[in-house]
Amino acid sequence: MTPFEKVYKLVSFVPKGKVITYKKVAEIAGIKDVRVIGFALNKNKNPKKIPCHRVVKSDGTFATGYAFGGKRAQKQKLINEGVKFLNPETVDLKRSLFKVPFNLEIYLRVIFLR
DNA sequence: AATTTGACAGCGA
DNA sequence: GTCGCTGCCAAAT
Numbered sequence: 621m622t623p624f625e626k627v628y629k630l631v632s633f634v635p636k637g638k639v640i641t642y643k644k645v646a647e648i649a650g651i652k653d654v655r656v657i658g659f660a661l662n663k664n665k666n667p668k669k670i671p672c673h674r675v676v677k678s679d680g681t682f683a684t685g686y687a688f689g690g691k692r693a694q695k696q697k698l699i700n701e702g703v704k705f706l707n708p709e710t711v712d713l714k715r716s717l718f719k720v721p722f723n724l725e726i727y728l729r730v731i732f733l734r
Numbered sequence: 735a736a737t738t739t740g741a742c743a744g745c746g747a
Numbered sequence: 748g749t750c751g752c753t754g755c756c757a758a759a760t
Binding site for chain 1: 739740741742743
């Protein structure tokens with residue numbers, strides 16, 4: 621399984637109303653350079669299956685190159701899903717960060733081995 | 735096969 | 748809190 625596939629697979633599990641950070645994705649996918657995450661999403665932009673608007677930076681702010689209308693559109697999507705904000709630029713990670721369930725993490729680690 | 739190019743994170747000043 | 752530098756992965760050319 622290629623790093624890109626891992627990213628798509630993992631991100632597709634983030635539920636509506638929650639967000640995940642690049643750092644977390646990289647950690648679970650076993651990718652050392654977080655930039656690869658964005659690189660992957662940028663290439664294969666498929667909003668049908670990949671909720672890339674739910675991926676934010678570790679400090680809760682948005683990445684700079686969202687491919688579907690920029691930060692404004694991304695923020696709006698999150699608001700529509702019920703994600704809470706600390707301020708116009710920052711997501712409330714305390715309340716809206718997606719915690720990967722233990723069983724799901726195990727499952728992902730297993731399929732990522734291949 | 736070598737070079738370029740990013741949707742980042744962490745740290746020191 | 749901000750600014751700049753560094754680390755170093757994968758895909759496309």
